[in-house]
Amino acid sequence: MASDGKGELLLNGQTTDKPYVRQFVGRMMGVREKVLTLAPGLEAHFNAVFVFTAARVEAKWGTTGYMNCVTDDQLFNYIAEKEFGKKIKTEEASQIAQAFLGLAHMDKEFGRGTKLKPEHG
Numbered sequence: 001m002a003s004d005g006k007g008e009l010l011l012n013g014q015t016t017d018k019p020y021v022r023q024f025v026g027r028m029m030g031v032r033e034k035v036l037t038l039a040p041g042l043e044a045h046f047n048a049v050f051v052f053t054a055a056r057v058e059a060k061w062g063t064t065g066y067m068n069c070v071t072d073d074q075l076f077n078y079i080a081e082k083e084f085g086k087k088i089k090t091e092e093a094s095q096i097a098q099a100f101l102g103l104a105h106m107d108k109e110f111g112r113g114t115k116l117k118p119e120h121g
Contacts, residue, residue: 003063009050024048025066031103038099042092051075 002010008021028048036042048067059069070078088096 002057003059005063007063007065009059009064009069021050021064021067024050028067034103035096035099038102039095042095042099044088044092044096045086049075049078 004010025048032046050069053072057069
């Protein structure tokens with residue numbers, strides 16, 4: 001995967017049939033609005049992130065607009081060691097988690113077909 005220089009991704013050097021980056025950022029902004037509605041007073045910045053687990057990524061920071069592309073090996077550092085933006089406080093993280101839990105309960109499709117099975121160890 002690489003950037004097309006216009007904010008979208010190329011797959012094997014070719015443009016994709018859909019504007020995946022733009023659609024994903026739009027969905028993320030919609031979720032952001034819902035979370036901020038469910039967590040009044042919270043002032044949090046949201047970053048859209050594509051995590052590629054089995055693909056080579058050559059999309060440099062900033063070339064995909066408001067979304068970043070990382071590999072699974074880079075994800076921990078992206079979240080825990082990032083140097084951009086402000087770190088959220090424990091209380092803010094709790095507010096965000098509660099807001100996402102509220103969204104999950106509102107979403108009729110949440111959890112359908114994805115029932116967790118107990119692990120046998």
